[in-house]
Amino acid sequence: MNWAKNFLGCLFRQYIILFVGFLYLGAWYVSPQKALEAIRYGANLFASVTILIMAVFALIGLIQVWVNRDLIGSLLGKEGGFKGLLIAVVCGSILIGPSYVIFPLLMSLRHLGARWAVIAIVLAAWAIKPQMLPIEAEFLGFPFALVRGGLTILLAIPLGLAVEWFMPDEKQPLDTLEK
Amino acid sequence: MTIVHTGLIYLLLVGLAYLWTLSRDKQKAQVAIKSGARALLNILPLLLAIFALVGLFQEFLPPELIESVLGKGNRLLSLLMGGLLGAIAIGPPLAAYPIAGSLLANGAWPPTVAAFILAWISVGIVTLPFEATIFSWRFALVRNGLTFIAALFSGLLLGGLL
Numbered sequence: 001m002n003w004a005k006n007f008l009g010c011l012f013r014q015y016i017i018l019f020v021g022f023l024y025l026g027a028w029y030v031s032p033q034k035a036l037e038a039i040r041y042g043a044n045l046f047a048s049v050t051i052l053i054m055a056v057f058a059l060i061g062l063i064q065v066w067v068n069r070d071l072i073g074s075l076l077g078k079e080g081g082f083k084g085l086l087i088a089v090v091c092g093s094i095l096i097g098p099s100y101v102i103f104p105l106l107m108s109l110r111h112l113g114a115r116w117a118v119i120a121i122v123l124a125a126w127a128i129k130p131q132m133l134p135i136e137a138e139f140l141g142f143p144f145a146l147v148r149g150g151l152t153i154l155l156a157i158p159l160g161l162a163v164e165w166f167m168p169d170e171k172q173p174l175d176t177l178e179k
Numbered sequence: 180m181t182i183v184h185t186g187l188i189y190l191l192l193v194g195l196a197y198l199w200t201l202s203r204d205k206q207k208a209q210v211a212i213k214s215g216a217r218a219l220l221n222i223l224p225l226l227l228a229i230f231a232l233v234g235l236f237q238e239f240l241p242p243e244l245i246e247s248v249l250g251k252g253n254r255l256l257s258l259l260m261g262g263l264l265g266a267i268a269i270g271p272p273l274a275a276y277p278i279a280g281s282l283l284a285n286g287a288w289p290p291t292v293a294a295f296i297l298a299w300i301s302v303g304i305v306t307l308p309f310e311a312t313i314f315s316w317r318f319a320l321v322r323n324g325l326t327f328i329a330a331l332f333s334g335l336l337l338g339g340l341l
Contacts, residue, residue: 016308020228023235034238042234046227051186053219053226055193061215062196065207096185098271100229100306103313104222110314119314120322124329127300132272139280140292147340148293151333159329166321 049098056101060108073113080115085157088118092125092156099126116167121160128152182271222313229309233269236305240268242278246285249295254288261291262331265298266323269306275299289341294334302327 027035076084095102106119128149129136136145200208245264249257268275279292302323303310311319 016225017228020231020235024231027235027239035235038234038238039231040234041237042230042232045233046230048182049186051183051190053186055186055189057215057219058193058197058212059189059215060218061211061213062193062200064214065211066200097182097189099301099303100226100309103310104218107313108218116318119318123322124301124326127297129272129300132276135273136276139276140283140296143341144283144289144293144337147337148296148333151336152297155329155333159325162325163318163322166325167318 049101052097053101056097056105060105063105063108063112067112069112072109076109076114076118078115080118084115084118085121085160088121088160089125089153089156092122093128093130093153095122095126096131099123102126115164117160117164119160120163121156124156124159125153128156225309225312229306232305236267236269240264242274245278245295246282249282249287249291254291257288257291258294258331258334261295261334262298262302262327265295265300265330266302266304266327268299269303270299272296272300288338290334290338292334293337294330297330297333298327302330 024035024039027038074080075087080087102123106114106122110116110119130149133145133149136148140148197208197212200211245268248264249261265275275296279296282292282295283289304323307319307323310323314322
């Protein structure tokens with residue numbers, strides 16, 4: 001089963017890479033200059049988050065050796081109850097970094113027994129962005145920024161629970177991160 | 180504070196945690212760094228593809244285009260378009276605020292602008308394949324779909340509250 005999973009994983013990755021390659025061919029056909037600009041933008045973006053990505057993956061490794069499965073289960077699993085959901089809101093609102101850097105981090109918590117609602121709530125609360133409030137207020141006005149942030153906080157938990165409701169309730173395979 | 184600074188702060192904190200781990204249990208630190216590196220290598224090709232995709236969208240969906248689409252037309256349609264464009268667009272929120280600000284200044288409907296920002300930050304159509312690989316397609320589709328609806332709904336609420 002494992003080799004089949006690895007093989008499918010490989011194929012899937014290549015399918016996305018091929019897809020992006022085709023898009024670039026199309027972009028090149030439309031405007032070589034714009035395609036070059038696009039690749040340059042992507043490369044710059046990648047360069048700017050390299051350090052963050054390395055830090056996050058180093059953290060994922062640490063979580064695997066230190067964080068106890070029982071602890072995660074009792075805090076962020078179903079046993080954690082409402083408190084676990086509140087922790088997720090707080091964590092989500094202070095996490096910084098692009099979401100795609102946070103996905104693997106959250107999945108490592110999921111493997112340790114965090115419930116789906118917690119993962120979804122962190123991702124929802126991640127849009128609150130308290131550290132950006134002054135900037136948001138400058139562009140959009142203080143009331144707009146405040147109400148926007150407030151609504152995001154209020155909706156985070158219902159949204160997370162709704163996402164979980166749609167997920168199958170099976171015991172997740174508690175493998176390592178290999179996938 | 181740029182994303183590089185944020186990265187450095189994260190790295191510093193994680194580095195300290197590693198030093199502490201090293202002092203407690205050398206083997207644990209080794210296992211941790213190895214499993215982190217393996218997870219990163221597994222994900223790297225996909226991550227590179229996503230970054231290339233982000234560049235493409237940045238270049239072919241410029242802010243001017245977004246503004247010209249959202250500035251006019253029927254309100255509910257513009258709310259939907261705001262959510263959709265936010266969902267497709269990708270980039271730091273810092274890039275969304277100026278666009279949203281000029282939309283508001285040009286008389287766009289506030290719910291449209293709010294839905295645009297919320298969808299921009301938390302719905303990612305471009306990163307959907309990546310999210311699906313990490314979490315499963317089911318989670319990625321459910322989360323993005325429900326978050327999209329929540330973005331439109333909060334947009335309307337915000338319009339009512341302001």
